[in-house]
Amino acid sequence: MQRETLIWTAVMVLGGLVLLVHAVRVGNGRVYVREVTVADVKSGPVVHYKGVPPSLHNEADVSLSVPRTIGMWIAALCTLGIMSFVLGDNPLYKLMESIFVGVSAGYLMVAAFWDEIVQNLLKGLVPGPMRDSFLPGLEEGLNPDLTYLAPLAMSVMMLWRLSPKGAWIARWPLAFFIGATAGFRLVSYLEADFTQQINNTILPLIVYTADKSFDVWGTIRNVLIVGGVLLGLVYFFFSVPHRGVVGGLARGGVWLLMITFGASFGYTVMGRIALLADRLQFLFDDWLWLIDPTMQRVGM
Amino acid sequence: MYEFLKNLDRRWIFLLILLAVAIPILGEWQFPEKPSPMVQSVFDAIENLPAGSDIWMAYDYDPGSQGELHPMALAFTRQCAFKRHKMYFMTLWPQGPPMIQKNIELLIKEFPDLEYGVDYVNLGYRPGYEGPIKLAVIDLRKTIAADVDGKSLDDLPMTRDFKNIQEVDLIVNVSAGYPGTKEWVLYASTSYNIPTVAGCTGVQAPYLYPYVPQQLDGLLGAIKGAAEYEFLLLEAYPSLRENPKAQEALRRMGPQLLAHLVLIGLIVAGNVIYFVGRSRGDV
Numbered sequence: 001m002q003r004e005t006l007i008w009t010a011v012m013v014l015g016g017l018v019l020l021v022h023a024v025r026v027g028n029g030r031v032y033v034r035e036v037t038v039a040d041v042k043s044g045p046v047v048h049y050k051g052v053p054p055s056l057h058n059e060a061d062v063s064l065s066v067p068r069t070i071g072m073w074i075a076a077l078c079t080l081g082i083m084s085f086v087l088g089d090n091p092l093y094k095l096m097e098s099i100f101v102g103v104s105a106g107y108l109m110v111a112a113f114w115d116e117i118v119q120n121l122l123k124g125l126v127p128g129p130m131r132d133s134f135l136p137g138l139e140e141g142l143n144p145d146l147t148y149l150a151p152l153a154m155s156v157m158m159l160w161r162l163s164p165k166g167a168w169i170a171r172w173p174l175a176f177f178i179g180a181t182a183g184f185r186l187v188s189y190l191e192a193d194f195t196q197q198i199n200n201t202i203l204p205l206i207v208y209t210a211d212k213s214f215d216v217w218g219t220i221r222n223v224l225i226v227g228g229v230l231l232g233l234v235y236f237f238f239s240v241p242h243r244g245v246v247g248g249l250a251r252g253g254v255w256l257l258m259i260t261f262g263a264s265f266g267y268t269v270m271g272r273i274a275l276l277a278d279r280l281q282f283l284f285d286d287w288l289w290l291i292d293p294t295m296q297r298v299g300m
Numbered sequence: 301m302y303e304f305l306k307n308l309d310r311r312w313i314f315l316l317i318l319l320a321v322a323i324p325i326l327g328e329w330q331f332p333e334k335p336s337p338m339v340q341s342v343f344d345a346i347e348n349l350p351a352g353s354d355i356w357m358a359y360d361y362d363p364g365s366q367g368e369l370h371p372m373a374l375a376f377t378r379q380c381a382f383k384r385h386k387m388y389f390m391t392l393w394p395q396g397p398p399m400i401q402k403n404i405e406l407l408i409k410e411f412p413d414l415e416y417g418v419d420y421v422n423l424g425y426r427p428g429y430e431g432p433i434k435l436a437v438i439d440l441r442k443t444i445a446a447d448v449d450g451k452s453l454d455d456l457p458m459t460r461d462f463k464n465i466q467e468v469d470l471i472v473n474v475s476a477g478y479p480g481t482k483e484w485v486l487y488a489s490t491s492y493n494i495p496t497v498a499g500c501t502g503v504q505a506p507y508l509y510p511y512v513p514q515q516l517d518g519l520l521g522a523i524k525g526a527a528e529y530e531f532l533l534l535e536a537y538p539s540l541r542e543n544p545k546a547q548e549a550l551r552r553m554g555p556q557l558l559a560h561l562v563l564i565g566l567i568v569a570g571n572v573i574y575f576v577g578r579s580r581g582d583v
Contacts, residue, residue: 086314111394116427123445137446139454184434185486192490192515200514264506267522269563270556271368271502274523276321277555278367284325293328293551294544 008087028289029076031068032057053296054289076287079279121155124148201229228256305573306582313566320562321555329554330547333531342497342518342525343532345470346376351384353469354462358484359403361476362395365501370399371549372499372526373474375533377403378546380472381411382537386458387420388468390444392432392479397425397448410543417447417456424448430483437465437488470517471496481508485515499525527553 023029033049034056040046049065056062081096114134123130127142154173161170203226207218234246235253242250284290289297335343346355357376361369380387387407389400404422407414414420423444426432435443440462446452453459465471471494475481481498485508489496499520500508512519520529526549533540540546577583 087311108394111425112427115394115425120427135446135450137450137452137455139445139452188486188491192486196490196515197510200510260506264503267502267505269502269560270522270524273317273321273556273559274502274552275365275367276317276559277325277552280318280322280325280555281552284322291326291328 022288026289029069029072029287030054030057031065031072032062033065033068034059034062055296055298055300057300072287076283079283083279121148121152125152201226231256302573302576302580305569306577316562316566317559320559324554324558325551327554328551329557330550331553331557333528333550333553335528335532338512338518339520339525339528339532340518341513342499342520343379343529343536345495345497345517346379346383346385346472347536349383349385349469353383353385354467355380355385355387356465356468356471357387357389357400357403358391358471358473359389359396359400360392360480361399361474362393363398364395365476366399367552368501368522369474369476369499369526370402371523371552372520372529373399373403374406374548375526375529375546376472376474376499377406378410378537378540379533381407381414381419384414384419385469388423388459388462389420390423390432391425392429392483393476394425394427400424400448406545417451418458421456421458422448429479430487433465433479433483433487437492437494440464466492466494468494470494473498475500475504477501477504480504481511481516481519485511490515499529523549523552523556 032052032054034052036048036050037045038048051065051068052059052062057064078096078099081092082100084090085093118130118134123135123138124145125148126144127138131138131140131142154176157169157173159170161167203222205219205223205226207215207222209215209218231249231253233253234249235242235257237246237250240246281291281293285293285296292298349355357380359373361373377387389403391397391400400422404416404420407420416422424447426436426443428443432443440459441453444453447456447459453462465488471484471488473481473484473496475484475498481500481504484496484498488494495517496515497518497520498508498516500522502522505519505521505525508516508519509521520526530547530549533546574583
């Protein structure tokens with residue numbers, strides 16, 4: 001066995017033992033629930049289990065939820081498994097990655113069936129049976145909307161892609177989707193991202209406050225916005241060689257782009273640290289019970 | 301020293317970042333915030349509306365981005381609840397419904413006097429990316445006929461006479477990507493002049509700032525924006541000081557501070573190593 005593998009194996013075994021001892025001593029990672037009756041129907045009461053803070057575990061109607069406790073431990077171990085990638089690619093990471101991809105694909109498939117096929121297509125084509133079965137909230141007396149036959153036909157044509165023969169049939173609905181989406185977006189992009197953005201850049205270069213005094217920071221801000229847009233445009237204007245004055249302005253545009261990328265990188269770092277902090281807080285608070293910032297376990 | 305740093309195993313850097321994030325969490329470090337004008341404008345957009353205004357809560361995020369966005373979503377919900385605004389929750393993300401449910405649970409627990417269907421409604425997930433926005437700004441019932449439990453909108457007091465999103469006083473969007481703030485700006489706020497505020501992930505923030513202030517009334521950029529927003533909320537509603545759950549983003553700024561200091565140190569060290577290496581002819 002390689003030295004590195006031996007060290008990591010020892011670290012993992014030791015970590016596991018520490019977790020086990022901690023779990024036995026503290027009883028962390030347990031989830032408690034309270035039984036709540038939400039409705040009474042002929043077949044009996046409909047009961048939901050609502051999660052409660054562990055500090056209430058001694059109350060009469062509160063009990064330990066084994067499935068949710070198992071779920072908590074699986075979530076924690078999945079988090080550790082995914083984080084193990086920082087040590088290098090390993091079987092545990094691969095397993096967690098596969099579980100994540102599978103669960104996501106399954107979730108999206110079920111969501112697409114209920115929210116797109118049932119809610120949109122079947123509701124439009126057969127509203128009566130849908131009202132009697134899956135969509136009791138549908139208003140009564142709705143007539144079938146035959147225009148939904150068109151998306152149905154196009155969906156079937158799209159599936160032809162899987163057939164060994166006639167795969168070209170799928171190109172027709174695809175062409176329709178691409179054309180429709182392009183047309184759909186064109187107007188909005190022209191309005192919001194083009195004309196309105198030009199409008200946003202038409203600013204006074206000397207700013208006065210409401211009491212007619214000179215606003216230094218307002219003026220600097222507007223000059224930076226207008227100047228920044230012009231310098232950026234000069235950099236992307238390739239019909240004139242970037243020499244002399246134009247070259248100098250283009251260089252200013254490059255500097256502005258670099259500052260923008262730097263700001264973007266800074267924001268990305270902040271985002272990634274926030275995600276790591278969220279997972280660590282889950283591990284330390286919900287799972288290991290090392291901290292209690294939201295007072296969930298007061299008195300335990 | 302130069303040779304040691306030049307050949308440093310990247311796993312030591314991972315460990316350093318892990319400690320920089322873990323120590324403030326374990327120590328429950330918290331720092332005071334100074335709200336920026338941008339965050340103040342988001343806060344004012346909700347606060348200055350008359351009580352009982354209609355707010356469209358478009359929560360387009362998922363569990364993967366909840367570390368950045370969930371605290372600000374909860375803060376938006378709390379402020380609207382304090383102001384007794386009417387909230388219409390909806391998401392364009394398939395993984396968004398559990399996120400909305402957590403906001404609904406907050407309302408049930410912290411504002412038990414608010415009534416479902418009268419003060420807030422959960423319209424759930426709508427598939428079709430930006431399609432539902434385009435439809436709902438013209439005719440809500442073309443894309444949403446019932447709430448998340450299948451109850452007809454005609455049977456709920458707050459949606460019975462509600463025609464389309466143009467009737468709302470403000471759109472509040474929490475965005476993790478596509479579809480999100482950009483789509484709400486493109487298809488609702490710009491086209492129909494509907495006041496909109498948003499909170500977004502750090503990755504999106506630089507690309508959404510150009511929409512402020514004409515097309516967006518304000519923008520909360522990632523967890524820093526959320527922390528400043530929570531600070532304003534605590535100032536306006538001191539009863540929240542007793543509620544540690546209302547200070548989630550503020551607590552997250554401890555790890556941010558230390559991790560950023562470590563990163564700045566690493567960037568400086570990396571550059572020093574590069575220039576030393578260049579002067580030695582190694583690069």
